[in-house]
Amino acid sequence: MTGLLYALASFGAFALVSGIILAIAQKVFHIDGDPMVDKIDALLPQTQCGQCGYPGCKPYSEAVASSQAEVNHCVPGGERVMLQIADLMGVEPKELEAEAAAPMLAFVREDECIGCTLCIKACPVDAIIGAPKQYHTVVADHCTGCTLCVEPCPVDCIDMLVKPELIEHWSWPLPETKRAQQGHERRDHHASHA
Amino acid sequence: MPLIMLSSPHAHGGDSVRVIMLTVILALLPAAGVSVYLFGWMAFLLIVTCIVAALLTEAVCLKWMGRPVATVLDNSAALTGLFLALTLPAATPWWMAVLGSVLAIVLGKQVYGGLGYNIFNPALSARVILLISFPLQMTTFIMPMSALEPAINLYDFSICATLFFIGPEALNLGFDAISMASPLGHIKTEWTVGVPVAEALAAYQYSYLDAFLGLESGSIGETSALALLIGGIFLLARHSITWHIPITYIVTVLVLAGLFNALNPDQYASPMFHLFAGGLILCAFFMATDPVSSPVTPMGQIIFGLGCGILTWSIRTWGGYPEGAMFAVVLMNCAVPLIDHYFRPRVYGHSARRES
């Protein structure tokens, strides 16, 4: 009987001490905010296009972090971002629903622009410059290709052009050997069966 | 002109997996020859069965996995079969040999993804499985034809075929009648009844020369240190293997054996004995140096050899089994990815200290 009492007492004491340590640790190591949201946001391309169904990259990160959204909604990010988010969240990769288009740049046909500033207001990164009654133009270096400016334009003078490939930014693709391609196929196969 | 975007270099030295595997097979031929001399048709049957079984198994596996069956011609399955055969005792029945080959190819190689992906040496992992599953047959060694009075005539094909395909009962012989303990097994069992090493070896009529030439009992390919050394030097000369693993492995065993032998010669056998006993030279030059399951980096290879040596000698001396080399190599195989990560060479332009 005394053996049992001793066992109970020692375990109880151990549990009490562990509980106290955990409580102290929670206070001392407490982090403000949810770091997961910031980590996911850091992986996203910041196009702020809304193709994920959320009004911007930060809201989507918040939704993914709280497990309200799937990891495969980011269209511009493509497969790579989906895999990175899945890896971060510790979930299975999921096949992308939409194919990411080639990177695009918005282009205002200035001759037709009427200076209404509707596109300027629509751009989430302020990449269009201009003033009321003056023609507007897109700052190509800042444009993320989100296409949010195309709809508001009343005279439909904005084109989405494919971003030109610069030779300075050209890089070697994967070798065209079967084994190199197999790596990609295996990943796609895995993702679509998740 | 084709539009394949393969980058430089646009030249190749001509080396291929087939040639590498073939070189090792050639290096094993002296040992295979000695095995046939010692164990006659039994050795021959074992070798052929293992190789054929390995090739067939690999062909079936490749077909099943949707890979080109022609890959079986890269000689790696044939090599695995030959390896396995050389580590088996002569009295191994045919179904055990086939089982071993199947295990080596399937569990030792294909299940990991094929050549290049296995963690463990395929032949050794099969040998270990067989040893643990069939301890009696795997530790019973037939008396070789070099013995003074061999129990059965292994140069008679019909006798060997009967033994191989049916078993010793068909010849009205028990295992004990035709078998003979290996030197390692002998001194180990003698020590358990208190007989010191030197006495046990004298009773066994052990001679270092016989051990060097291979005129002793054991698995069919591991007895002849001379034949194996010839093969090993051939491999070194052809640059199929580097000196790091075999030399480190053997030197470690010699040093440990020498140390303990000096402390207590009654219990611990001499370094020379350990050198020629069991599968040390076979494992050091051929098994531990299997490229897929051994480290890539020179320092890593030395660590690997060191670990194998320590484990081999420890298992032989203090472990439950008389033979430790195959276990040692398989155990060190587990550590190889870690060894590769931590023992990378110093890169040009970087200081010696590495932050992993």
Add this chain to the structure above:
Amino acid sequence: MKGGIIMPAMLRKIAQRLGMLQHSFTGGIHPDMHKVTAEMPIEDCAIGSLLVLPMKQHIGDICVPLVAVGDRVLRGQKIARSEGYLSVPVHASTSGHVVKIEEHAIAHPSGMGLPSIFIEPDGLDERDESLIPILDWENREATELRERARTCGLAGLGGAVFPTFIKLVQDKRFPVETVILNGIECEPWLTNDHRLMLEHAAEVLEGMGIIKHMVGAESGIIAIEDNKPDAAAAIQQALDDRDDMDGVSVVVLPTRYPQGSEKQLIYTLTGLEVPAGKLPMHIGVLCQNVATSKALYDAVVLGQPLTERIVTVSGDALAKPANLRVRLGTLMRSLFARQELEDFTDIQIIHGGPMMGERMKQPDVPVVKASTGLLAMSAEAMGAAHTVEQACIRCGHCSEACPISLVPNLLADQCRSEQFEKAEQYDLFDCIECGACSYVCPSNIPLVHYFRYGKGQVALQRREQVFAEASRKRSEAHENRLLREKEEKAARRSRVRKTHAPKTDEAKADETKPEKKAAAEPAAVEESK
């Protein structure tokens, strides 16, 4: 074993320590050298009917055209100026008229192009004499000579085309003690440096003198591989003929690829390693190719900008190989035609050497400052039997061959499976892409291709990250701006309400309407968000 005999590293280190062997870099391979053009003197290549000069023939910023269509230009006239520091100008290679300025394919594996100036030669080959020859360069300031090197468009003619003037600098923090002229030429098939050293030894040596003067170095070494004993003798003879080159010596090194790689050459000659991320200048060494040295002589002593270079036209599919003196901008097709090759079916064209040169998709590409060689190769010579990639068997030959002591098989696996942080940790960016690893791989793994893929992806990801970060900042600024505007509006409205005195009932009825509108506006904005 063909091409694979490597001296055991331990033996080599022991020999070095015992003083029996000079420093010797680890790894390396011994490919068949195929120096079939070694005995062929340099031939002048006739100027074709069209010269295409790309606006960038160097590492760095692209140049801007100075001429317009229709202008007449002279040989050596500057036709494009540098914009940006890391750049050297482009000169017309012969006299003629500018017929076009537009994009043209360049010697790049992608097959893409650059803006180029098209010149139609007028056959007179008239020179621009505006640059005055400097015969007494020993008495001139280094800055003046440096400007001469820049304005003459000099770039590293060993193939790297790094703007030469940038290296020829005197930095008090990092004084240069040794100038090394790289006459190694370790690539198979190429013999342009070999012939240059044989036929222009005196100019190469004078260029060495100019470089030493410019950087204030005490000693100079001209390094030559031992498969070029005649070139070594020629340089040595030229050295003996002068009495003002004390401290300059010729060193003959054992033939091994890649002995001519800057890092390996410096180590072999001095025993010092260039620290990772640093330059040779940080350890007091400066390397230049022998052809660059001669070009410097031309620029300083003759006042002639860079308009031509020696090109080895060879390869196993070319029956009539040669070493040619070619005007920059000549299309490769005309060089091959001169050597009686016009049908390119089943033939691969390599720009440079086989180990580090690149395949060209078609022969209508101009010769530029980087064009050390042009090879017409059959598929078998290019290792066509070795293009089916198999699994890595972890044999370790690649690691033994690597002159930087990397572990290529692990790196390639990481690049293929997109584990780029791990690859960087395994020193992916220390790889010099020499190709020794791919050369020895028994599984035919295109190791260097994987590394290039990995490096490209890492660069791409970094660029995208920078852009994404900037976009995030802009998006946050955009949000903050809207928030500010909303607050200002609300503040204005409350100020308006406060400053106006209480009204009568009719006035109050009028007032509520605009108030309601003002209250409705922010709500509407919130709904539309």
